[in-house]
Amino acid sequence: MTWWQKSSRLARPDRPMALHPCACDPAATRGRRHAEPPAPTRNDFQRDRDRVIHSTAFRRLVYKTQVFLNHEGDLFRTRLTHSLEVAQLGRSIARSLGLNEDLVEAIALAHDLGHTPFGHAGQDALNACLHEAAEDETATPGEPRGGFEHNMQSLRVVDELEERYPAFNGLNLCFETREGILKHCSRANALWLEAREPGGVGARFLAGQAPSLEAQLANLADEIAYNAHDIDDGVRSGLLSLEQLEAVPLFERYRRAAAQQHPGLQGRRLLFEAIRRMLSDQVYDVIAATRQALADAGVASVDEVRRCPPLLRFSPEMRQASSELKRFLMLNLYRHPRVLETTGHARTVVADLFRAYCAAPQEMPAPSTTAPSVGLQRRVADYIAGMTDRFALREHQRLTGLTLFP
Numbered sequence: 001m002t003w004w005q006k007s008s009r010l011a012r013p014d015r016p017m018a019l020h021p022c023a024c025d026p027a028a029t030r031g032r033r034h035a036e037p038p039a040p041t042r043n044d045f046q047r048d049r050d051r052v053i054h055s056t057a058f059r060r061l062v063y064k065t066q067v068f069l070n071h072e073g074d075l076f077r078t079r080l081t082h083s084l085e086v087a088q089l090g091r092s093i094a095r096s097l098g099l100n101e102d103l104v105e106a107i108a109l110a111h112d113l114g115h116t117p118f119g120h121a122g123q124d125a126l127n128a129c130l131h132e133a134a135e136d137e138t139a140t141p142g143e144p145r146g147g148f149e150h151n152m153q154s155l156r157v158v159d160e161l162e163e164r165y166p167a168f169n170g171l172n173l174c175f176e177t178r179e180g181i182l183k184h185c186s187r188a189n190a191l192w193l194e195a196r197e198p199g200g201v202g203a204r205f206l207a208g209q210a211p212s213l214e215a216q217l218a219n220l221a222d223e224i225a226y227n228a229h230d231i232d233d234g235v236r237s238g239l240l241s242l243e244q245l246e247a248v249p250l251f252e253r254y255r256r257a258a259a260q261q262h263p264g265l266q267g268r269r270l271l272f273e274a275i276r277r278m279l280s281d282q283v284y285d286v287i288a289a290t291r292q293a294l295a296d297a298g299v300a301s302v303d304e305v306r307r308c309p310p311l312l313r314f315s316p317e318m319r320q321a322s323s324e325l326k327r328f329l330m331l332n333l334y335r336h337p338r339v340l341e342t343t344g345h346a347r348t349v350v351a352d353l354f355r356a357y358c359a360a361p362q363e364m365p366a367p368s369t370t371a372p373s374v375g376l377q378r379r380v381a382d383y384i385a386g387m388t389d390r391f392a393l394r395e396h397q398r399l400t401g402l403t404l405f406p
């Protein structure tokens with residue numbers, strides 16, 4: 001059976017799927033932090049997704065780096081196109097498993113809202129700045145602990161920083177969406193969250209519990225998406241070659257199958273066809289392995305899912321193959337000298353901005369009267385984290401007179 005015949009056994013796009021008993025049901029949501037009347041035409045998870053799409057932070061994702069800096073080329077993924085791809089993969093898998101598509105989509109679209117400009121380099125720089133600064137600042141209530149971490153910041157964006165509603169800060173999303181956004185959390189941050197919101201989104205990290213299947217799915221769809229699109233962008237940029245990728249068993253399997261079925265296929269079309277097959281096979285693998293895991297665990301509710309180890313998963317073989325691909329990308333793409341050179345500049349931009357705004361807060365826009373009250377350093381970090389790559393570069397040039405990126 002070929003890869004495309006297999007697919008017809010896995011999904012029936014012509015028929016709506018019944019929801020799995022372990023799927024999150026919007027009618028049974030644990031609710032919002034601020035009570036709101038229901039919307040007449042949308043359930044709570046659909047409403048969350050729409051709130052994310054209309055947020056300011058979501059629009060900024062279009063000019064935020066995924067791996068390649070935004071100005072390096074028009075066709076590389078940005079945080080926005082990455083988030084759309086995660087949502088597409090998440091919805092597709094959710095539909096086959098009978099999970100809540102709207103919730104997966106809401107989490108996927110929101111999962112990277114807290115990323116700084118310049119990707120992980122920006123996050124690392126901001127984290128270092130806050131840790132150094134913390135020594136001489138007394139903690140202000142209302143500030144997250146432990147430096148800067150993009151998952152905590154994504155939650156902070158939807159809980160505090162968006163200013164769109166008259167009655168509250170943030171987007172006032174449902175517990176289930178917020179839980180999915182907070183995919184990792186240190187113990188210190190979990191304790192801090194738990195003190196503010198007992199039994200809330202920090203509690204599972206203290207109790208060692210899993211999140212909903214929809215949250216687990218958004219997380220795995222993220223990995224499937226970036227593994228695939230970073231191969232594409234890596235080759236497009238010239239930093240990776242098809243020959244180099246022959247050493248990656250997962251990719252090579254599909255490249256060889258595509259070349260066999262289409263003799264003479266080469267270059268970009270061969271690359272796309274191999275990636276397309278890899279994506280499809282990973283989707284089918286997750287669906288089959290998760291169905292099996294759910295059956296083996298004998299779970300019949302969201303609460304039972306939370307008490308199990310993550311059940312939404314790859315098969316052991318695909319898990320290993322995906323991890324090998326991740327290692328390959330780490331060594332050959334994310335640590336490529338050309339990428340490291342730009343991330344070095346990016347760190348400098350963020351650190352310079354942090355110092356400049358702390359020394360001269362009047363260079364930042366004055367906070368609105370309803371903005372959350374935090375210390376100067378957290379305010380600076382929130383401001384920088386919200387910047388797009390190009391706005392950060394313009395501000396850096398304005399405040400230092402330096403041009404680090406030609």
Ligand code: MG
Binds near residue numbers: 082222
């Ligand atoms: Mg992501």
